[in-house]
Amino acid sequence: xxxxxxxxxxxxxxxxxxxxxxxxxxxxxxxxxxxxxxxxxxxxxxxxxxxxxxxxxxxxxxxxxxxxxxxxxxxxxxxxxxxxxxx
Numbered sequence: 001x002x003x004x005x006x007x008x009x010x011x012x013x014x015x016x017x018x019x020x021x022x023x024x025x026x027x028x029x030x031x032x033x034x035x036x037x038x039x040x041x042x043x044x045x046x047x048x049x050x051x052x053x054x055x056x057x058x059x060x061x062x063x064x065x066x067x068x069x070x071x072x073x074x075x076x077x078x079x080x081x082x083x084x085x086x087x
Contacts, residue, residue, distance in 0.1 A: 046071060063087065 051057045060067040073081035
């Protein structure tokens with residue numbers, strides 16, 4: 001089976017695989033600690049006002065999303081918002 005993806009998409013999927021491999025290799029305790037750190041980093045990234053390439057605000061601009069609307073949706077309790085619903 002051959003799927004056509006560009007190098008940027010391949011890099012993204014390599015990162016997904018790497019993250020899964022790391023998670024699978026960790027003990028449950030290590031995974032919980034890493035998850036807590038990842039949660040903290042994700043919250044800080046989303047709350048940041050930095051606009052440089054790769055920042056939350058930059059990604060929102062690239063995807064034509066309103067950053068404040070995304071932040072509000074994430075703060076609501078319930079399922080994680082579907083990005084397509086925010087566009």
